[in-house]
Amino acid sequence: MTTARRGTAPFRLGLAALVVTLLVDQVTKLGLYFGTDLVLTQPWRLAPFADFLVVWNRGVSYGMFQQEGGLGRWVLVAVSCLAALALSAWMRRAESRLLGLSLGLVAGGALGNAIDRAAYGAVFDFVHLHWGGWSWYVFNIADAAIVAGVIGLILDSLRPTPKGTGSGL
Incomplete structure (x- = not known):
């Protein structure tokens, strides 16, 4: 089987993951923000451990590197878009379905959050998990997809390399 043929299924899976992640992320954000009164009536208790x-979020992961100015906002949009492009190029060469899926999740999440930054100047986060005195950061579907994708990338990197495909070192 040729390398181009072998990479078709992982790329298609990754592309599907990217599109589904982006759509579900944006639909949930737009639906909650414009279609409900969550902003006025928050928090919404979903379970003893979860609220909307x-x-x-004007920063990046876990609210780090907060960007209050316009330049920082657009730098983060550009970085997110460039990362999604690079991940998509990598996804094109992916040889495993797990790698393709993982890259698609991360790229779709990056684009979802970039859209928020471009449109609103910040990312709309809405899921809060907590238990007793423990509180996790507030996140969205894009963030969850990025975390799942990174876990998939780690798992894929731990898989043994098939014989004959090593680096030659």
Whole structure:
């Protein structure tokens, strides 16, 4: 089987993951923000350990590197878009379905959050998990997809390399 043929299924799976992640992320954000009164009536208790509430994240993961100015906002949009392009190029060469899926999840999440930054200047986060005195950061579907994708990338990297495909070192 040729390399181009072998990479078709992982790429298609990754592309599907990217599109589904982006669509579900944007539909949930737009639906909650414009289609409900969550902003006015938050938090919404979903379970003893989960709420919906609105947090506008102007930073990156876990709210680090907060960007209040316009330049920082657009730098983060550009970095997210460039990362999604690079991940998509990598996805094109992926040889395992897990790698293709994982790259698609990360790229779709990056694009979902980039859209928020471009449109609103911040990312719309709304899921809060907590238990007792423990509280996790507030996140969205794009963030969850990125985390799942990174876990998949780690798992894929731990898989043994088939014989004859090593680096030659």
